[in-house]
Amino acid sequence: MSYTLRGRLESRLAPALLPLAAALVLAPLLHVWWPIELVGLMVGVGVLLDVTVYHRRLPYQPGWLALPLGLLELGVTMGLALLLGLNAPLTPALILFGAGWLLAQVLGHALLPFLRLTYAEDGGELGRAGMALSTLAAAAVLVVGGTAWTIRPPTIHLAAGVHQGPLVLDRPQRLVGEPGAVVRGGIIVTSDDVHVRDLTIFGGEHGIEVRDSESVVLERVRIGGATLDGISARRSSVRISDCRIDSPRTAGAQGIDISFALAVPPSKVERCRVTGGAEGIVSHLATVLIRDNDVSGTSLRGIAVTEMSMGEVDENRVRDAVGVAIFCGDYSHCMITDNAVSGTMPDPSGNPTRNGFGILSYFGSVATIGGNDTNVAAFINGRFEPR
Amino acid sequence: MQERVAIVGSGLGGFVAYATLRHGGLAPAEIAVFGDDPDPAGAWRPRAEAIRQRLMRSESDGHCYPTSFPGLAAREAGRRRDLAPLLLSVCDRYRPTVAAFLGHVDELRERSRWDESFRHARIARVTAVEGGFDLHGLGVFRHVVIAPGHPGLAMPADLEGDPRAVHAYQPHRYARRVAVVGAGMAAATEWLNALEAGSEVVSVRRREPARRPLNVDRTLFSKRGLAGFHTTPSSERAALLRELSEPSYPPGRAWDEPLERAARECRFRVEAESNGADQVICATGFRRGYEHDPLLLQLVAEHELETAERWIVLAPDAAVPALTDASRTLSLAGVPAQWAYPAADTLVGMKYVARRFLRRVVRCPTP
Numbered sequence: 050m051s052y053t054l055r056g057r058l059e060s061r062l063a064p065a066l067l068p069l070a071a072a073l074v075l076a077p078l079l080h081v082w083w084p085i086e087l088v089g090l091m092v093g094v095g096v097l098l099d100v101t102v103y104h105r106r107l108p109y110q111p112g113w114l115a116l117p118l119g120l121l122e123l124g125v126t127m128g129l130a131l132l133l134g135l136n137a138p139l140t141p142a143l144i145l146f147g148a149g150w151l152l153a154q155v156l157g158h159a160l161l162p163f164l165r166l167t168y169a170e171d172g173g174e175l176g177r178a179g180m181a182l183s184t185l186a187a188a189a190v191l192v193v194g195g196t197a198w199t200i201r202p203p204t205i206h207l208a209a210g211v212h213q214g215p216l217v218l219d220r221p222q223r224l225v226g227e228p229g230a231v232v233r234g235g236i237i238v239t240s241d242d243v244h245v246r247d248l249t250i251f252g253g254e255h256g257i258e259v260r261d262s263e264s265v266v267l268e269r270v271r272i273g274g275a276t277l278d279g280i281s282a283r284r285s286s287v288r289i290s291d292c293r294i295d296s297p298r299t300a301g302a303q304g305i306d307i308s309f310a311l312a313v314p315p316s317k318v319e320r321c322r323v324t325g326g327a328e329g330i331v332s333h334l335a336t337v338l339i340r341d342n343d344v345s346g347t348s349l350r351g352i353a354v355t356e357m358s359m360g361e362v363d364e365n366r367v368r369d370a371v372g373v374a375i376f377c378g379d380y381s382h383c384m385i386t387d388n389a390v391s392g393t394m395p396d397p398s399g400n401p402t403r404n405g406f407g408i409l410s411y412f413g414s415v416a417t418i419g420g421n422d423t424n425v426a427a428f429i430n431g432r433f434e435p436r
Numbered sequence: 437m438q439e440r441v442a443i444v445g446s447g448l449g450g451f452v453a454y455a456t457l458r459h460g461g462l463a464p465a466e467i468a469v470f471g472d473d474p475d476p477a478g479a480w481r482p483r484a485e486a487i488r489q490r491l492m493r494s495e496s497d498g499h500c501y502p503t504s505f506p507g508l509a510a511r512e513a514g515r516r517r518d519l520a521p522l523l524l525s526v527c528d529r530y531r532p533t534v535a536a537f538l539g540h541v542d543e544l545r546e547r548s549r550w551d552e553s554f555r556h557a558r559i560a561r562v563t564a565v566e567g568g569f570d571l572h573g574l575g576v577f578r579h580v581v582i583a584p585g586h587p588g589l590a591m592p593a594d595l596e597g598d599p600r601a602v603h604a605y606q607p608h609r610y611a612r613r614v615a616v617v618g619a620g621m622a623a624a625t626e627w628l629n630a631l632e633a634g635s636e637v638v639s640v641r642r643r644e645p646a647r648r649p650l651n652v653d654r655t656l657f658s659k660r661g662l663a664g665f666h667t668t669p670s671s672e673r674a675a676l677l678r679e680l681s682e683p684s685y686p687p688g689r690a691w692d693e694p695l696e697r698a699a700r701e702c703r704f705r706v707e708a709e710s711n712g713a714d715q716v717i718c719a720t721g722f723r724r725g726y727e728h729d730p731l732l733l734q735l736v737a738e739h740e741l742e743t744a745e746r747w748i749v750l751a752p753d754a755a756v757p758a759l760t761d762a763s764r765t766l767s768l769a770g771v772p773a774q775w776a777y778p779a780a781d782t783l784v785g786m787k788y789v790a791r792r793f794l795r796r797v798v799r800c801p802t803p
Contacts, residue, residue: 051657053658053663056659056660109655158505160505162503167792169657170791172660
């Protein structure tokens, strides 16, 4: 089709109303701003490309070009989302973008030509309705996106060097470490919508302690020297990614401990490397997704989903655990798939339930397993189901 | 219910206008179609058969349905449960077969109840009268669209009366040595037809044919290009239309390879004259200009309509400005509407006119 500039903008903005509406529903449901910010960015990038590139370079746009142009817009949008620190999780963001794009294609290639006889001849213009819809969409994007942008949590940058802790984060904010920034004595999070990124934390009882908080993101943190847990989250929903944790092998010290969180949204731990600790990653009474982590050298269990937790343990690598590598215990329901377990050693105590098992289902727990290359065992009404 | 809309011409241009008016909410009883053949493809079909056309040149919008979507590609995809037609369509590569196109015309003819509105009558004169247009004594209509089709086949003067000569759009077989005069789509089709029939082919042409997917630049199919076109001064606009009507056929190996192979076998060559051929096929298209159409010629003369070279000057929506106002409409469709829409002789162009004609009809309800 040969779009006029007005036609391009109207054909862009009118279909954007639906993704925007979806974002407006999603954002309060998930207690996050990113869907609104992402749709705003999507529309903004599209409009900018329409005005500066497409209109000049594409006097005629064959239908197939929608796909490469969509990929270009996806790349620019996601790049800007990263650059602006939008905090949008990749997969949901891709789904939202893809759904918005698909909707625009269905509207542009099928529904609008069906509903409006002169759609193609008018170069994508939608008449008076198009003007009204576009104005509404543009205004909505500007107002909602602007609001989201202005009330987003402040970003605090920690300069390189040692900062004495414990730092208490008791309101929404983004704490970003410059290269070389170290916090000595730990961080305590007691507010929703806290994002900690690119920091090294040394010492303290817990490296990072999260209490009664949701939408907490811990990204690229390095933790060492804590006397107890590397990360301890209670009654909280956290997303932890790309972390490095060195824990002592003493009793009661865990690499990551997420507990008492069944009443809040699920937590997620991914791409972390946890060394040492009694347990590397453990959940009690929580819903967790533990994926693509490296856990090694634990003295009690490598990864544990226990005390009526619900958890997915997927594609992790657990090495050199003493006793049990992956544990599903105390009436928990676990999905344990595609993990690589190696070097698990029997516990010197001689406890028969800790005889160097790759996966253990214990005390009324149900573990659904598949694709794990290791030995399994069940005790006290623990059982396994195939995937 | 009183007839208030008349379509003069029962070919594809009239048929597209009818389907669009029906889609816009007009009942068959409100529309009268005047023509000499109730089959909307009655004029087009023998021409396509004559040049052995198998595929439509137009792309996915080359159909008579009033809405652009779903077109033939989407319907074929649905029928065959196969995405290939849709994928070809988005790549501008979907070309329905002539049989599929004709089948769709028959289906739409029945569904739109075209035959209920058809009146077997050739209109030779349209006169503006109080409250509308008198159609040669057959009634007065407030809104009239004239879709007269091409005003006859064009034969080179020096071949008139030559017993060897036949027009490409007339039924014919192929002799042993064939000269094809012309360089457009019909000529290119005839080169391949004659070669396939085993003939030796001479292409007689005065200039190298243009190679382009469509005769008209794609931007001129929409408002983007039309906005500038409609503001172009008359002389420039006429020059552009002349340029666009120069013969062309699409680029591609499907055309080139058979010709190159035949040339290597000395069965195809280009010459300036048709001397020595057993048969001369004139792929020279149609007569051009309103002067060749008695109805349009009368219309211009009787109402002193503005013209530019061979075109009647029209408003951007293909209405005749001097005879159209808030209470009545006279529009031209098909090739005479090129002044408003350069590709008016295509199905897309016919829809362009029909949709704007519908808009005027809807805005002007029966008093």
